[in-house]
Amino acid sequence: MLEIKNLTKIYEGGVKALDKVSFNVEKWEFLAVIGLSGSGKSTLLRCINRLVEPTEGQILWNGVDLTKASQDEMRHIRRKIGMVFQQFNLVSRSKVITNVLAGRLGYVNPVMSLFNRFPQEDLKMALKEMDRVGIANQAYKRADELSGGQQQRVGIARAMMQDPEIILADEPVASLDPVLAHSIMQYLEKINSEEGVMVICSLHFLDLVHRYADRAIALNEGKLMFDGSPKDIDDVKFKEIYGKEAERIG
Amino acid sequence: MKAPRTLLKSIGIGVAVIVILVVYAYGFRVTKVNFKETRSEDRLIVLARILRALAHPDIIEYEQEETDVYLPFFLPCPEVEVVIQKPDKSRPYLTSSVSCGDSKETIFLEGFNFEPGSKGPINFITASDVKLQLGNFEADSEGHFQLDIRLPTRQPVAEAQTIRATARVNVGAPKFTETAKATWDKIIETIFLALLATTIGTALAIPVSFLAARNLMTEVKSSLTSIAFTIIGWPLGIFFGYWANRLISEWSSPIASHLIGTIATVIVAPILAYMLIRWALPQEELGVPKKTLQAARMITLALSVVIMILMLQQAALLAFKLGQVLIDPLGPFGFLGNFVSQLGDVIQIITPLIVALIGGGALGSITSTFGQNISDRLAGNTVKIINLISAAAAGALLFALIGAVINWFYQIDNPAAIYYWPAGMGALIGLILALMSTAKDPLPIGITVYFIMRTILNAIRSVEPLVMVIVFVAWVGIGPFAGALALSLHTIAALAKLYSEQVESILPGPLEAITATGANRLQTIMYAVVPQIIPPYISFTMYRWDINVRMSTIIGFAGGGGIGFLLQQNINLLAYRAASAQMSPSPLLWLQWIM
Numbered sequence: 001m002l003e004i005k006n007l008t009k010i011y012e013g014g015v016k017a018l019d020k021v022s023f024n025v026e027k028w029e030f031l032a033v034i035g036l037s038g039s040g041k042s043t044l045l046r047c048i049n050r051l052v053e054p055t056e057g058q059i060l061w062n063g064v065d066l067t068k069a070s071q072d073e074m075r076h077i078r079r080k081i082g083m084v085f086q087q088f089n090l091v092s093r094s095k096v097i098t099n100v101l102a103g104r105l106g107y108v109n110p111v112m113s114l115f116n117r118f119p120q121e122d123l124k125m126a127l128k129e130m131d132r133v134g135i136a137n138q139a140y141k142r143a144d145e146l147s148g149g150q151q152q153r154v155g156i157a158r159a160m161m162q163d164p165e166i167i168l169a170d171e172p173v174a175s176l177d178p179v180l181a182h183s184i185m186q187y188l189e190k191i192n193s194e195e196g197v198m199v200i201c202s203l204h205f206l207d208l209v210h211r212y213a214d215r216a217i218a219l220n221e222g223k224l225m226f227d228g229s230p231k232d233i234d235d236v237k238f239k240e241i242y243g244k245e246a247e248r249i250g
Numbered sequence: 251m252k253a254p255r256t257l258l259k260s261i262g263i264g265v266a267v268i269v270i271l272v273v274y275a276y277g278f279r280v281t282k283v284n285f286k287e288t289r290s291e292d293r294l295i296v297l298a299r300i301l302r303a304l305a306h307p308d309i310i311e312y313e314q315e316e317t318d319v320y321l322p323f324f325l326p327c328p329e330v331e332v333v334i335q336k337p338d339k340s341r342p343y344l345t346s347s348v349s350c351g352d353s354k355e356t357i358f359l360e361g362f363n364f365e366p367g368s369k370g371p372i373n374f375i376t377a378s379d380v381k382l383q384l385g386n387f388e389a390d391s392e393g394h395f396q397l398d399i400r401l402p403t404r405q406p407v408a409e410a411q412t413i414r415a416t417a418r419v420n421v422g423a424p425k426f427t428e429t430a431k432a433t434w435d436k437i438i439e440t441i442f443l444a445l446l447a448t449t450i451g452t453a454l455a456i457p458v459s460f461l462a463a464r465n466l467m468t469e470v471k472s473s474l475t476s477i478a479f480t481i482i483g484w485p486l487g488i489f490f491g492y493w494a495n496r497l498i499s500e501w502s503s504p505i506a507s508h509l510i511g512t513i514a515t516v517i518v519a520p521i522l523a524y525m526l527i528r529w530a531l532p533q534e535e536l537g538v539p540k541k542t543l544q545a546a547r548m549i550t551l552a553l554s555v556v557i558m559i560l561m562l563q564q565a566a567l568l569a570f571k572l573g574q575v576l577i578d579p580l581g582p583f584g585f586l587g588n589f590v591s592q593l594g595d596v597i598q599i600i601t602p603l604i605v606a607l608i609g610g611g612a613l614g615s616i617t618s619t620f621g622q623n624i625s626d627r628l629a630g631n632t633v634k635i636i637n638l639i640s641a642a643a644a645g646a647l648l649f650a651l652i653g654a655v656i657n658w659f660y661q662i663d664n665p666a667a668i669y670y671w672p673a674g675m676g677a678l679i680g681l682i683l684a685l686m687s688t689a690k691d692p693l694p695i696g697i698t699v700y701f702i703m704r705t706i707l708n709a710i711r712s713v714e715p716l717v718m719v720i721v722f723v724a725w726v727g728i729g730p731f732a733g734a735l736a737l738s739l740h741t742i743a744a745l746a747k748l749y750s751e752q753v754e755s756i757l758p759g760p761l762e763a764i765t766a767t768g769a770n771r772l773q774t775i776m777y778a779v780v781p782q783i784i785p786p787y788i789s790f791t792m793y794r795w796d797i798n799v800r801m802s803t804i805i806g807f808a809g810g811g812g813i814g815f816l817l818q819q820n821i822n823l824l825a826y827r828a829a830s831a832q833m834s835p836s837p838l839l840w841l842q843w844i845m
Contacts, residue, residue, distance in 0.1 A: 049766055070626045072619075079768035089759035093781040102777050106768025109531045114776050119533040155763075162767055 001026055002048070002166065002198065007057035009043050009222075017043040019222040020057070025200060025215075027165075030192045032213035032230065033202040036242060039219040041202035045168045048200070049081045050074055061166075079106035082159025082197075084188075086171040088151040090158075092144035096135065099143050099154050100126045103161025122161075129157040133187055149180035156187055167191065169201040173208070181205075185212050206233065206248070303826035304833070309430040312420035316370070319343060319361065319417065322410040323374075324350035325401060339363070342393070344415055353403040360396045361415055364389035368417040374402050375412040387415060429828045432816060436832070439730050440812035444798035446734045451741025451798075452791050458742065459749030460775060462703040465761075466753060470696025470771075474687055475633060476621035477695050478640035478680070481648055483617030484610045491609020495602045498559050505564065509571075512564045519561035526554040555608065562601050569594030630689045637684040645680025646673040710743035715801055719810040733810025737798050744797075748790045749783070756782040 002025040009018040017040045025031050033041045046052040048059060050066060059066040061077075069077060082103070090099045104122045105113055112118075118126075130136040133153035138146060143154060152172060159167055169188060173181035189212050192199045203209050209216050209230045216233065218226035218241040225241050226233065233241070238248060287293060319342045327350035337343035339362070347358040359372070369388035373381045384399040399413075426434075460466055472480075505511035530550040539547075573591025577584040621640070625633055649672035657668040687693060718736035726732050756779060764778040806814020813832055820829040 051762055051766060070622065075768045075770060077768075078766060081766070083763065083766040085759065085763060087759050089763035091760045091764075091778055091781045093784070094777075098777075102764055102769070103767050104534075105764065105770075105773045105777065107534045109533050109535075110770055110773055111527070111531055112533065113773055122534070158763070158767070 001062065003058070003060040004044075004048075005058040005060065007044070007047060007059065008055050009040075009047060009052060010055045016222050018047065018054070018219075021219070021222070021224045022057075023217050023224065023227050025198055027198055028192070028196050030189065030199045030212060030214045031201070032209040032216040033200065033219065034204075034206070034209060034216055034241065035202075035219035035225075040222040041219055042170050043222075044219065045083075045170050045200060045202060048166070048168060049078050049083060075106060079162055080165045082162045082164035082167045084152070084155050084159050084167060084169040084172045086174045088148075088155045090143040090151055090154055092142070094143055095139070096130070096141055096143055096146065096154055097123075097126055097139040100130060100139075100157045100161055103158040106162065126157070126161060129160045130154075132160070133157050148176055149183065152176060152180075152184050153187065156184070156191075160191065164197055166198045166200065169199060171202050171204065174204055181208065182211075188212070206230075206238075209233075300826050304830040306827055307830040307833075308427050308825075308827040309433075309831050310424045311427045312424055313422045314418045315421050317342060317365070317368075317417045317419075319364075319415045321346060321359075321413045321415075322349075323413050324410055325374075325404055326350065326352045326406050328408060342415075342417065344413065346413070351401050353401055356398050356400050358396065359399050359413070360394070361387060361389065362394055364393040364395065364415075364417050365419045366391045366393050368393075368419045370416040370418040372397075372399060373414045373416070375414050376404060377407045377409060377411055384413070389417070427831070429831045433813065433832050436806075436813040436816050440802045440806075440814075441799060443730045443734045443802045443810075443812050444737065444795055447737030447741055447798050447802070448791060448795040450734075450738040451745055451794065454738075454742045455745035455749055456787070458703065458707070458746040459753060460779075461699055462707060462746055462750035463753035464697070464700055464750075465756070465758065466775070466779070467696035467700040468694070470694075470699075471692035472618070472695045473622060473625035473633075473690055473692055474637050474641055474684060475625040476618050477693060478637070478644040478684075479617035479621030479624075480614050481644035482640065484614040485647060485651060487610035487613025488606045489609075490613065491606040492602055494556070494609065495559060495563075495605040498556060499563055502560055502563065506567055512568050515564040516561060516568055519557050519564070523554040523557045523561065526550050526557070530554065555612075559601070559605055562597060562604075566594045566597035566601060570598065625690050633689040634684070637687075637689060638681060641680035641684040642677040643680070645676035645678070645683075647676070649673055649676030649679075707743045707746050710739065711747065713740075715740045715805055715810075716808050719805045719808040723809045728809040728811070730811025733802055733805045733812055736805060736810060737801060740801075741794055741798060745790060745794055748794075749787060752783050752786040752790070753779060 005022050007018050007021045010016050035041050043052055047054045054067055101118050127136055130139055133156055135150055135153050173184050185208055188199055191197050213230050216230045220241055226237055321344035342363040345360050351357050366389060371386050372384045374384050375381055382402045387395045389395045505515055530547040569590050573587045573594060576587030580587050624636055650669050653668040653672040662668050715736050718739055719732055722732040722735045760778040764774045802812040803814045806812040807818045817829055817832045
């Protein structure tokens, strides 16, 4: 179980990206994070694996406070937290398989990994994960030769290589077309339901939230505005989250 | 609407124009601009001569055949008429309009039956065999030439003197001149000098460029405890490493004295070290290992490092001996033996350095982790006290070391001035830093290293390679080796700057993604940074090679070997045709043609 308590992040320059955000996520849960651009969704996700250092508050995961962990401890913890990005963040000049294997870097012998040597089991695992997302036949292509949807699947395979207990997905479908968006979301849903991986996913479209999320939280200017079932987002709640001028679409 | 032009604005423009004129006027004075000189007759003649010489590089020459043709001539005319024999018309011969004449008189000279296209000088040979040049001729396609010549001023002589035409013809195939051959040798030398300098420079510039890249270094932050412990750990580690290397080399001297022992060590040691490392660094680790296991692994790693050092020493020795033995049997390929031997020597030289650095790095990182653990685990006040002590010690150590370096240059040799005062000051700065900072706050050590690195690089880059050559010539003697070392040093600084700017311009996304997988810093650089920077690194390296070839021409002037050495000699000897031979096929041209 992941407990976020009074999480606050103030960037240099005084911008308050998160303001005393508190919520819990159960294991097995698919949590959607919604809100306008700049509302603090990305910061929230990056605070959980401490790519961004939180200013205040606690992140308790199975009773361990991640904000107190040292650099070394954090590296160990990050191995169990996979991350998927809006811009995929693949190393475009490397092969697909290298990108996928990079998910194992936290586990393997650091010296051997510098020479691009990975254990046989990891290679097998990489092929299995690529097969799961349907890109096994692209393994030896360069990552930038792939289409957007395929690249995001490489991103998911990389995250799954970490054998994660949590997947943080930062707007994973925002730069994909609606059809691809659904296929990517279905992979995440499958991982959540079959492997029992907690998924925390920031999303823009409410229909995706309704379709895939067990629960949703909403941020507006760093404040938690809503925490509950996606079905409970009515017109009043909607205007609270997205502002008075917002219109519902889709 | 037209903006009204104020008086003030007009005056401003006027003043600006006057200031600019004055600046240029002063510039003319300072640079001693003198256009009268450019029209001077003498200068123009010299200029034409030099330009023509430069346009005729001394590269190709022919074997020449000389034929002398004589014509008796009286200067001045004798009292008695002399009958001159009719020339033999089957061979080349000269005729003149008159058979005698006075000084400074102009006569008309014709030549027949010469080798078509042959050319050469026409000389007046006096009775006392003095040669005076009258002019040059060039025979036409029928072997005929005609020209007016002016008789020289001579004392009157009774007997006949001689006008001689020396006809020169090129025979045989063209061949390269000695200058061309020497130039070719030096071109090869220059290109390889540049290649070595570029290789060494690139190899060292790559790691340095990461330290001088802002985006990689800003994230590196450490607590004061960790920094202070690292500063203490590094010099101690370097010392221990140096000492360990000597100890191992002394201890292994019985092995080194037998060839078989050396060979056996070179073969067995790497296998043993590999096995030990494979055990100490397991392929994959899912959990956190126990303390005892960690300790055992550390000891194993240390042991394997000792074995590696031993291997390195013995390998260097073996390569050195083997190379020496190989030079003679290999004949023309003896340079390969010399290469092996020199490599062995290089390893011998740098082994203590590498081992010292490994020692420094190992102890530095151990003390760094230790310091970080203290900072993470202990209470704030305890950390503060440890900070005060360790920061003072680190400051004192650092400043005393700097003092020692300064003393080496300036030979002050006064312990109070070079050790005690700086150490005291360093301790004070450390104390102040420890007092001012909050005990556990991470300090931006990365950006500090970045600024220090940048400063050092800028300082090295601003020193002309010419000056560096002077220093290296003093160290390794005149020749291309000194040039290669000087260019290497300059290449490190220049490339590290260019490289680090490439690192700064990479996409941050992959870096973030790899960090998120739990990879350590080195892995992140290897997987997220390196693939992005390979293409610009290659192009910058090629560009630098290009620059180094050009620069190696210049450093030859200061004794750095290469083509510049010849060029300078010939320019000083006013041998412009030879100098042109070295300039026209400028090594750069050759290089670019090859690539």
